[in-house]
Every structure is written in C-alpha cells, then in structure tokens.
Amino acid sequence: MASPLADRIRPSTLDEVVGQTHLLAPGKPLRRIIESGQIPNMIFYGPSGVGKTTVARIIAEKAQMRLHKLNGTSASTADIKAIVEEVHSFAGYRGILLYLDEIQYLNKKQQQSLLEHIENGSITLIASTTENPYFYIYNAVLSRSTVFEFKSVEPEEIEKAVRRGFSILSDEYGEQANVSDEALHRIAVSCGGDVRKAMNSTELCYLSAAVENGVRVVDESLAASLSQRSSMQYDRQGDQHYDIVSALQKSIRGSDENAAVHYLARLLTAGDLLSACRRIMVIACEDIGLAYPQAIPIVKACVDMALQLGLPEARIPLADAVVLLSTAPKSNSAYMAINRAMADVEAGKAGSIPRCLQNKHFDGEDAAVKGQFYKYPHAFPGHYVAQQYLPDTLSGTVYYEFGDNKTEQAAKAYRERMLALYGNNK
Incomplete structure (x- = not known):
C-alpha cells in the first residue's frame, strides 16, 4: 500500500x-x-x-x-x-x-x-x-x-507545496495534470494552514480528475468539492478551541464586529454551539456591562432562541447578539469591582458584618450596646439614609468606579445629587 x-x-x-x-x-x-x-x-x-x-x-x-x-x-x-x-x-x-x-x-x-x-x-x-x-x-x-x-503556514507558501505535489503525482502515474490557478489557490486556502491536509486534497484532486487527451484536468469546482471542509482546525479540548473563543471575545471587546462574526462562524461551523452561547453571555456581562445593561437580557434571549432552534438556524440570533455587543458602548466597571472585592475576601479582608445589617436576633449578655439599630432607607426622604454597610476593617473601601459611558455617568450624577440633597438624613 x-x-x-x-x-x-x-x-x-x-x-x-x-x-x-x-x-x-x-x-x-x-x-x-x-x-x-x-x-x-x-x-x-x-x-x-x-x-x-x-x-x-x-x-x-x-x-x-x-x-x-x-x-x-x-x-x-x-x-x-x-x-x-x-x-x-x-x-x-x-x-x-x-x-x-x-x-x-x-x-x-x-x-x-x-x-x-x-x-x-x-x-x-x-x-x-x-x-x-x-x-x-x-x-x-x-x-x-x-x-x-511553529505557526500555521500561509497560503502562498502552501501553493508551492501543492504545485510540487501535482508534479510528483504526474511523474508517478505518468499522466500530466492541468491545474488551474484558481484550483491551486482553493486547495491552499482551504487547508487552514495545514500542509498535510493540502497534500491530501492534492492527491484526491489528481486521482479523481477527469482525463482529457491523456491529461488530468483539475479545476476550481473539483478542488472546492474535495477541500470544502478541510480548513477547520478545531479541537474542543485543545488550543484551537481556546484561541477561537479568546479571539471572539477580544474582537467584540475591541468593537470589531466583522472579526467577531468571523470567529463566531468558526465556532458554529465546527458545531460548537454551546461554547459560542456561553462565551457571548460572559462578554455581555464582562465587557459591555453597565454601559448598556439592556444588552444582558437581549443576549440571554438570543442565546435561549439559538438553543431552541439548534444549528444551522441558531447562527441568526447569535449573529444578532455578536453584532449588538460589538457595536455597543463598553464598560468593565462591575467586572473589576467584583474582582477587587473577591481579592480582598480571599486575602482574609472580611471582618464582622455591621450589627445594623445582621439578621434580627437577640444580643448576648456581653454586648455593650443591645439592639440592631438598622435604618430602613425607604422610611427616609429620597429613600436614602447614611449608615455603615462595609465591615469596620474595610470602611471607606472603593471597589466600583463609575465608567465614563453615558449610562454610568447618569448613575453617578444621580448618586451625587442624592447625597447633596439627603446625605444628612438622620
């Protein structure tokens, strides 16, 4: 053999x-x-x-x-x-x-x-x-x-190997091959940077080509039919998987909807619907977040629809979600806030919960001051009253910083106006 x-x-x-x-x-x-x-x-x-x-x-x-x-x-x-x-x-x-x-x-x-x-x-x-x-x-x-x-080989380099492959096959079988430039390009592009796949497609094209006057004719349609799926380099547990989902998120974060749609297409062509859905929901919360909070329920609805439809129709709501996220304003303020808070908790910076926030229960006999003394904000003008919420050891710590987008700046203005009007509520 x-x-x-x-x-x-x-x-x-x-x-x-x-x-x-x-x-x-x-x-x-x-x-x-x-x-x-x-x-x-x-x-x-x-x-x-x-x-x-x-x-x-x-x-x-x-x-x-x-x-x-x-x-x-x-x-x-x-x-x-x-x-x-x-x-x-x-x-x-x-x-x-x-x-x-x-x-x-x-x-x-x-x-x-x-x-x-x-x-x-x-x-x-x-x-x-x-x-x-x-x-x-x-x-x-x-x-x-x-x-x-080692990196994926560029199509221009692969074309050289494809030409050499057809030449060797012609010598081995004694029949010349008439290969169009379009067919060479199709084989080189379709292999996804994998020279071995390109050689397999080359051999298949030569062996299945029609013979005319003792010459095997390889045109673009033949090359397309034998190499149409060979460009997929994908392993759900390997680097290709993580590279593609990483590229999808970074393209959306960078507001490049065309690149984002491309990487979504690579996931869906490989049949990995679940990874696409999970990553898009993460992006909605991590990279768009409070700059356009409505994106979160919209994306969730798109994902639910995609999972109910299944492929190939699932591509449509997911494309809507990806383009929406790519063109939306961006903010990672909440993402950074939870990261900072978790870093403190993991470092042991927690402390006792202030008594006014604890669940109602009886104080021990050793308590110097008995009673919860919680102030119910809705009972005060503006639905606001000043009281301590963080533990003593973290009093004054700032985890969340308002983003510079329209939505968060509006929330910041509301907060400042509320404090100016009702900050002295007792």
Missing part, C-alpha cells in the same frame, strides 16, 4: 520546508542551532501539519547519534526503559537522540523517567506537541528544554 502523498513529498532539507521562516530562514535561531551540530533538548509546539515532525526528522538524520523514535499515543514505560538502558551500552556511547512525537500523551511518570538522562546529556530529547507545552508537559522536562513555536 502506497504511503500518503504527504509522506512521499516530505522535505529532506531545511530549504525544502515551507513556512516557519521565523525559525528556519538563514540566520534565524533554530536554523543556527541545527547548523551548529550541538543539539539541545527541544520541544516543537504548534498545530498539525506545519512541519514539526519534518524538521525533527531532518535534525535526527543529521545527528551522529543513536536515534530512537517514539509516539506518545503508543509509547509505554517499557519502551522508555529500553532506551534508557542503552545509555551506558556500546550502542549509546556517542549519545542517544530521542524523537518523541505527541509528548503530551505521556503521563507524568513516563516523562519523569527521562529527566536524569536529558539533564546530563546522555539522551537528547526532541519532542513535538500540538498542545500548549506549558499546560501539558511536566515542568521539570520543560525547564530542561527550549520551546520553539
């Missing part, structure tokens, strides 16, 4: 790698390290199909060391123990290079078993992961390694 085109076309030199110029262009840090021949422990972090494994293999082929390859999805403690046992054997006298793909799937004990040997240099570790290493890799391993972040 033939291997996938993505493996057959895999680069053998750094110059053949598409993308990652921030790491691999002449003079860039990772390239300098590789060319020096002194390979440190490294972790390659980034989405699938962007060259992590390819670069690690190129390094492994250049290193004059005993090479072992493991994959975190299938590696066992026995596999790691067998490698460690070679450290002091003749086979490992020049050092051992361990290429560990998907390291995030190894448990803490498995990762710990490598510590001593990667620290003293008898084993050099090159690991790759699609998850944030600072969350998924044991700290002691992380502190002994250098992390390099």
